Amino acid sequence: MAGGGRSGRAAGQRQPYHHGDLRRALVEAAAELVAEGGIPALTLRAAAQRAGVSHAAPYHHFRDKAALVAAVADEGFGRLDRALAEAAAAPAASPRERLAALGRAYVRFAVENPHYFRVMFRPELAPPGAAEGPEAHGPAARAFGRLVEAVTAVLRAEGRPEGGVPAGTLVAWAGVHGLASLWLDGPLSRMGLAPAGIEALARLVTGAQLEAVRAAGAPEGG
Amino acid sequence: MAGGGRSGRAAGQRQPYHHGDLRRALVEAAAELVAEGGIPALTLRAAAQRAGVSHAAPYHHFRDKAALVAAVADEGFGRLDRALAEAAAAPAASPRERLAALGRAYVRFAVENPHYFRVMFRPELAPPGAAEGPEAHGPAARAFGRLVEAVTAVLRAEGRPEGGVPAGTLVAWAGVHGLASLWLDGPLSRMGLAPAGIEALARLVTGAQLEAVRAAGAPEGG
DNA sequence: TGTACATCAGTGAACGCGCGTTCACTGATGTAC
DNA sequence: TGTACATCAGTGAACGCGCGTTCACTGATGTAC
Secondary structure, three states: OOOOOOOOOOOOOOOOOOOOOHHHHHHHHHHHHHHHHOHHHOOHHHHHHHHOOOOOHHHHOOOOHHHHHHHHHHHHHHHHHHHHHHHHHOOOOOHHHHHHHHHHHHHHHHHHOHHHHHHHOOOOOOOOOOOOOOOOOHHHHHHHHHHHHHHHHHHHHOOOOOOOOOHHHHHHHHHHHHHHHHHHOOHHHHOOOOHHHHHHHHHHHHHHHHHHHHHHOOOOOO | OOOOOOOOOOOOOOOOOOOOOHHHHHHHHHHHHHHHHOHHHOOHHHHHHHHOOOOOHHHHOOOOHHHHHHHHHHHHHHHHHHHHHHHHHOOOOOHHHHHHHHHHHHHHHHHHOHHHHHHHOOOOOOOOOOOOOOOOOHHHHHHHHHHHHHHHHHHHHOOOOOOOOOHHHHHHHHHHHHHHHHHHOOHHHHOOOOHHHHHHHHHHHHHHHHHHHHHHOOOOOO
């Protein structure tokens, strides 16, 4: 589908059609805006300007602002999924270690990509309908699936297989998500915790998750 | 300070000065707006209208919008603190049970007061400086202190006292905060988890926290 | 108790701003013959 | 290869809107004498 280069600014760089790949450029611009000025800086006009086009141009690629935001969230989930996939693929001594590595990768992703993370978990930015379609929640579902897999593997290895989504998955998710949120939302970083400290905390939290995953099958009373 | 009633709309209701207590009314109105329309619905003008005054009136009570938002967050932290105090005061069989009760109260507060919770943990709404002053972070610090106390009590009871803020506190906080966030931000409720399920999950998470608190003192390797 | 004055919480009009969105258009690209 | 046409990604002006904030003012409240 890509036509030949127009005049070729740089060798090897293609300018397929007019701008090239405005859609992608807009998503990247939007993410950068959030990185620099937080959620309030995420506007259609600013994204267009940063991408080097007029502020009406985005409407040829996104129905409205919510659709652009949804695309940013989607891109974020895609990146998270890749980060988790990498962590899951790394050699691990046991299913438990693999789950812990996944948890640490989750926290690390949030700390290193606060802009994406914030957009991903801000439902009011992209109201229902904006992100519809089968592929919209694809990356998010895929990322979640990796957690489910890792938890299931731990339970299987311990002789307590569980069908469907083990409750331990949600506990594990809550732990790392909470740690990431507290860091991004200020309380933790405001308390003077160094960025290095977050890694140590992540280890602590994932350790706790493992206990929770173990206990998740048993009655929780006590 | 409070003058006599003006004309007394309802028996026993005082109208101390002009409106009465506009400051409080504005904070309540702002919270209601968030409850009904989310963060985007939180505007100075709407809060003023809901409180029954012109949109310029709030400036006699708040320097700017950020100050109003900070007041809402403050009110939220005050309510959270009271909820945690109640949970901490309830009879408990052991420090461990008390900590678990605190964790459950935290999640319950978030689920029952999503509007406050959202404002409380949205740093970009009330930028640094807006909530300055010794009393600004008072309620938040007090609420956090209750968690620290409960964790410290558990460690003491287990013969492993720890000075300052035990690392287990942050782990415990991360767990319940993550659960609350995942619920409020949609993923969990979108997965079809019933409100009743959140309570069961909270029990699971607080159970996991206890293991983490135990492990927090020991080296986290392995 | 009554009068004069100071204080200050409200009003309403107005401001400038940036936003999302629409629209008629232009001109580059791709395609049919 | 060349011409005519259709498509569609961009432009730039314009729209209406709601926002936060300012300002001169009004009138109720509290206080001094």
